[in-house]
Amino acid sequence: MEVGYVRLSRANYRSVSLLSAEGSTVYDIDIVMALKPSGIGYDFALIANTPRYKAMGMEPEVEVKCNPFIDGKKLASKLAAKVTELEFGALLSGEASDGLLADTEEE
Numbered sequence: 001m002e003v004g005y006v007r008l009s010r011a012n013y014r015s016v017s018l019l020s021a022e023g024s025t026v027y028d029i030d031i032v033m034a035l036k037p038s039g040i041g042y043d044f045a046l047i048a049n050t051p052r053y054k055a056m057g058m059e060p061e062v063e064v065k066c067n068p069f070i071d072g073k074k075l076a077s078k079l080a081a082k083v084t085e086l087e088f089g090a091l092l093s094g095e096a097s098d099g100l101l102a103d104t105e106e107e
Helices: 010-017 059-069 085-093 098-102
Strands: 030-035 042-048
Touching: 010 042
Parallel strands: none
Antiparallel strands: 030 042
């Protein structure tokens, strides 16, 4: 079992959010993420209304694996850099400085 973060686009976040039934959240369900057959983008499918780790009684192990993420520092480091409206305009126009674009690259 592995615990980590998944970077989702706005469209992917919406797709995942729509999988949960009314009155439940994405934390209440089991989801599978798979690369689309075209190789571009992802599909998300609801597998069960209870996460597998809960169905298997693995809550204590999952809590231990989540500890590095609890304070939010690791997750916050994965967020995009804050930019001003002017810098954002430069990014969109392709005129951004190398330093600004370097912050948006994958690790």
